[in-house]
Amino acid sequence: MAQSNVSGRPFRLFRNLNAKIAAIPMILTALVIFVGFSLWTVVYSFTKSGLLPRQDFVGLMQYERLWSNTKWLISIQNLLIFGICMLVFSFVIGFVLACLMDQKIRFEGVFRTILLYPFALSFVVTGVVWQWLLNPDLGIQSVMRGFGWESFAFDPLNNSRIVMFGVVIAALWQGTGFVMVLLLAGLRGIDDEIWKATRIDGIPTWKTYLFVVVPMLRPVMVTTLVIVTAGIVKVYDLVVAQTNGGPGVSSEVPAKYVYDQMFLNQNLGQGFAASTMMLITVAIIIIPWAYLEFGGRKRG
Amino acid sequence: MTEATSQPSLAIHNLQLSFGAVQVLEDVNMQIMPGEFVVLLGGSGSGKSTILNCIAGLLDISDGQIFINGRNVTWEEPKDRGIGMVFQSYALYPQMSVRGNLAFGLKNARLPRQEIASRIARAAEILQIGDYLDRKPAALSGGQRQRVAIGRALVRDVDVFLFDEPLSNLDAKLRAELRVEIKRLHETLGNTMVYVTHDQIEAMTLADRIALLRNGVIQQFASPDEIYRKPVNLYVAGFIGSPSMNFLKGEIAGDSFRFNGRGVSLAGYDGDLSDGPAILGIRPEHVTLSDQPDLEAQVELQEHMGAESVTYLRLDGQRFAIRAPDERRHVIGTTLGLRFDMTRASLFDPRTELRL
Amino acid sequence: MTEATSQPSLAIHNLQLSFGAVQVLEDVNMQIMPGEFVVLLGGSGSGKSTILNCIAGLLDISDGQIFINGRNVTWEEPKDRGIGMVFQSYALYPQMSVRGNLAFGLKNARLPRQEIASRIARAAEILQIGDYLDRKPAALSGGQRQRVAIGRALVRDVDVFLFDEPLSNLDAKLRAELRVEIKRLHETLGNTMVYVTHDQIEAMTLADRIALLRNGVIQQFASPDEIYRKPVNLYVAGFIGSPSMNFLKGEIAGDSFRFNGRGVSLAGYDGDLSDGPAILGIRPEHVTLSDQPDLEAQVELQEHMGAESVTYLRLDGQRFAIRAPDERRHVIGTTLGLRFDMTRASLFDPRTELRL
Amino acid sequence: MIYGTLIVVALYYLIPLYVMVVTSLKGLPEIRMGNIFAPPVEITFEPWVKAWSEACTGLNCDGLQRGFWNSVRITVPSVIVSILIASINGYALANWRFKGAELFFAILMIGAFIPYQVMLYPMVILLRELGLYGSLTGLVLVHTVFGMPILTLLFRNYFATLPDELFKAARVDGTGFWGIYFRIMLPLSLPIFVVAVILQVTGIWNDFLFGVVYTRPQYYPMTVQLNNIVNTTTGVKEYNVNMAATILTGLVPLVIYFVSGRLFVRGIAAGAVKG
Amino acid sequence: EDLEVTHWWTSGSEAAAVAEFAKAFDATGNKWVDGAIAGSGGVARPVMVSRITGGDPMAATQFNHGQQAQELVEAGLMRSLESVASADGWRDIVHPASILESCEIDGEIYCVPVNIHSQLWLWLSNDAFETAGVAVPNNWDEFVAAGPALREAGIQPLVIGRQPWQASLAFQTIVASVAGPEAYGKVFGDKDADVVNGPEMEKAFAALATAREMTAGSNVQEWNQATTQVINGQAGGQIMGDWAQGEFAIAEQVAGEDYTCLPGLGLADIVSTGGDAFYFPAIDDPEVTAAQEELARVMISPEAQVAFNLKKGSMPVRGDVNLDAANECMRKGLDILANGTVVAGIDQMLSPDAGNQLADLMVQFFNEPGMSVDDVKASFIDILEYDS
Ligand SMILES: Nc1ncnc2c1ncn2[C@@H]1O[C@H](COP(=O)(O)OP(=O)(O)OP(=O)(O)O)[C@@H](O)[C@H]1O
């Protein structure tokens, strides 16, 4: 017992040592993988690496090429269209569905499963199926024409102006269920008394949802936003499976650009430059948010 | 106006409510006069909130009728019933300012702007919340939030106020303060108020009449004084008062109550008595120390609360509390002689549990 | 054993604690004797839980030292400090039975099986939880859970018990009952106990000594009686007592207190007085109605609580409460004559706020 | 009204599944001729048999079945390890805040947005240096790393909703970091574990890129065969076999969703989403 | 010894062809472990490169020859086959020589070429022209002339799948045929901007624009869907490599009767020499090394060449084998290979980067009717400049 009579202040690093040991995988992942790899990528984006990374520095050449490349510009534009559509529609539709599901309906489990199952499928499957459904000769268009509606035209995948919306339709099919579930969980967490208060105040249901419930769902929305946005930035498999960037290059997206540059064109440097641009954009959007969300309020 | 005062502000006839197979309220009847402050008191799950929600129209009732100011509102929308409601969790809209919270319902009812402004100004004055009309609820203290919640009911200019445990989230001191405020508000406004609580102090201090509920059945609906003095049954007697009423099981024989071989004179008891087994109920504050004791007991524990003290005694194996408005200290284990104030005691039939 | 009693069971020296830049505790000192029941009392955010967590070793302190039974435990693990702790939310392990909850800490300490069993049996007997040792916490009532939580500290056979608002989640009636149980438990066990609450009734009834905290600074550390009778400053005076002590701003002139043009004799006051501005503090229960009044005031509101009543008066524009152990009713607006019991009053320096 | 809307929406969600199933039961000529929504005139299970046990990947003509077991071998350890590590991270972040923890967490969150393609090469180099390239362990590591951001977020949020006092009580009871994790936190986190398992099984089972890039052929997951069947660029497209193979590949996650969808929603509601 | 061989040949005919190699290799007492990954370069290549750079290489792997593997070779990750090649005299037997030259880096041979694909063909549906009432064209100009008649008969004159590589292939074919093999070599080989701006290329770009007009209204994605349209008579013609024959064969169509093939668009007797080759990563294990050499020998052996190429529908890399079973179209190709002009494949002349940029440019051109020939020309020059 004598030696347990420590009076000195123990070295800070060793307090809660186990917690720090347990966090090592996370720290390593954060530092080595996410920071280290990103730095590595940035460094090699200044080289003329081809099939293999080479320290053959060429300054900003890759960036100049990047920004003069129409495929990249189209990719960015497409990502914007895709991202905005996805965010708007998946949140709006997901929220409306969540509200419907929240009405104490019967067979809730059945509906929920139906809305959620596409989430279990891989993007490749989604892409293939929707490519099919949107194929004018086999899918929806031909069926509608088969019913006698001869002038029916719905052929987004072959129209470079609206092809991204074809991709959005498939992505929504896969992802909205998940958004719905997250928001539904949020809705279920709202105090019953708020509902009563609005009924007494005579607020119509839609107004209650819009002006009272939506603002209260902020934390859920933030989590959902992180997950959905992360998916949007990374969108690749779906496009490859559904349109492979076509028609022409009209449905290219940045992740595909990166991949194609690195592995098809064997131009790692260019791929790294494109990745770096994506990283910077993400960081510009995320860091202030992460700071507000996690850095600001350290309490409790 | 004579007619208005003669008709009840709120009347409930044969109210029944079941959730599926579970009958939560059985045949509740109440007549509440204009300006009356009625408290629904009862343990958890006794159906207090359920009654309140039925009055507000937030629950569809199974059977019965509800009249507000003589109008049958049984199937009307909550907003059309002329009621305002204050909730336990306050249920303020978190993203709106205090002003927004107060105005939301009014804007929705398409009231003119200046009318809204003047109502808010009036409520703010009455409740003294004028200084933080532009803050969000998150930036308010518990007591302030509570006032805003009341304000939201206030601006609706309604006949009947409904409160569902509005103070139970607050700490003891604040609770005591706000209790007084609500009481004063009632006196200022003169509205009919129905107030749900499980705290008997609140019930006793606030109510004109208390409806004491148990398992969806009203046990007694009377003034606090009457409930305190003449509880209709054992349950009510035990529920009201802290520390609880002491109960002694014995029997009535002539004009004395026989307990444990000793007799206590029943002289002064207010009620009709006949011989037979009975339970004597006496409140801690109605027992005094005496040299000519009715009974004797040993000191087990003492609690001092500054202004008064409660002494727990052991009497024939069971605990017996007495309360005195002084700070006299007793050594644990000493025997005290007790004298009962029979004019304030109650006797109960052990079988029906009703007061004799 | 003589040595053990002479040294404090728990000693805190110059305890300081900051969260980042915010200093939450400033130089807290305490010496608690074996078997003493000390209550940490204070408003929300005053640092009560923080002190308790420091004692338990759940927070790393910024500076100072903590001794338990003479042993410096400042940097020891919670489990090695010889403390047991009971939490507000009970913090029972929901997935374990009551028995599992009690045994958990003991198993961790690798106690032999029969030792664990016998300790649980003892705790179960003391706390009367033997009947539901095999139930999960979810299947227990609030009071039972509370007892299990205490049992968990009890089986650890520790020197010091720490309680963090163990009753504040319960309703008023149960709270009163369990308060008595804790008091009795303390008398049975004779352990040192440190008890955090913001409820002054709990503090007054349970404590041998109360440490009254404000913003991380101990205001007064004394017996309930002394805190009640001789609060060291205005804050303590206002904090203790419900309704709060009444304060009158005036000045001392000779042997009388001048207020609003009238003089109140200071005869019997316990303290050193000199002429000058002062605040007179008098508790509602130390004011009596009298035909030869010190002051007069109008009735504004009355609260009846069965055994007693509180009357709120208006005195020179401010509210003034008096409390009487009877149920006398006053018509609102009538003027009452008040007489102060100066032996129990307090006078404060308006500048330093200290008691004179 | 509500039901009407929901049924219409449900139909929209079901149509692709219907088309897949129907197509997989048709013969090739029927597919060429007809409309994709028409039910099969002649039901044939040929495509299923072919997809499962006959379809060729290069010279190996044993269909998806070989990949199935590989997928199981990859998914099981990857799911276990990734969830274990992420839950420990979440626990350390929620209950044992130490200096810098929030910073690392913020980095992880940014990491969630980095496209995998960017990481492909450096990861090869890292695995090579660790001597794990091509091994199952390496792949498990990759899945653990890339699953970490979102899972850590979920677990951190969940553990933050458990009462702090429980954690304190356990410390007083003499449990250490690991004791609290295994004996207090784990038993209480079933809901969030269900969520994590579902997400990870889905993600890892459906993964193609990592499975093929970081392992050797004897570990190639089912999705590689699926890719080979679906992505063959020359020759006749056997849509029915493709669809059957697609359904077969998606079966495991689908079944998990159908079976535990309720728990999934409950788990998310239990705190995964509270910021 | 077990050798793992990776490739992206997964379709029926391809797999059958690979099986011939495997059979021949297994006959030597070794074992071919098949590592097929479908999806061509984009999917398979990162796998292969990762495996090689990750230190866990396969024993042999397919690459399109040309510059794809050059960096791996330079990084010392690939083994030289020079000893085998010189011992067996590959430089003498491989025909045309250019095909082996693409395997040569710094004077050493690093790969085994296994086949020659000629890409510069126009495939025509005899049925379609019959329906339209015009004679089956003999060259591009007649085909263009027949365009309106085909349209009138409700037939799509020309189909080109909407994937970048198909557009690029059409462009290459037009350049080689319309501008001529010489210009083709100067443009792609020498990257000569003057030639691009010259009169020959002027004609080629005009033909490209015409081709775009003739494909208007078609939105077929995959090349085999396009071929199917030709087979069914829904389309008049398709520009595609010789692998299209596989589709005609499966549909049991006979060259000359049901369809017509025009190498070099019927304007020039040319074939290009694209093809596939196998590379052998450096592995530090003598037994494996020996087995790799064995495999290289097997692949280039006459028996395996015949068996493989008959299944694959491509031409062997050596002139000294006999292909009696070849059909009319393949024979045309073999004849040109023997007597006509052989131009290098684009993979051999352009870096993958430039090649893909060109493909992207062309697919854009085909999809955007608004894009002018001048725009294409300017962008094309940029790509060539970047690559030189
Ligand atoms: N939606 C519901 N479905 C089924 N039973 C319900 C429902 N709401 C309430 N109950 C039951 O009705 C009874 C009365 O509930 P109520 O909420 O009115 O009690 P209370 O007196 O307000 O209690 P508390 O003091 O705990 O708020 C309880 O037994 C409760 O379980």
Ligand SMILES: Nc1ncnc2c1ncn2[C@@H]1O[C@H](COP(=O)(O)OP(=O)(O)OP(=O)(O)O)[C@@H](O)[C@H]1O
């Ligand atoms: N982890 C923390 N980080 C920063 N400040 C903290 C933290 N924990 C507590 N505080 C601050 O320390 C002060 C004391 O908190 P403490 O919890 O001890 O109060 P308390 O007296 O227990 O109040 P309550 O009655 O509300 O429990 C408060 O102002 C609180 O905001």
Ligand SMILES: [Mg+2]
């Ligand atoms: Mg209630």
Ligand SMILES: [Mg+2]
């Ligand atoms: Mg606290």
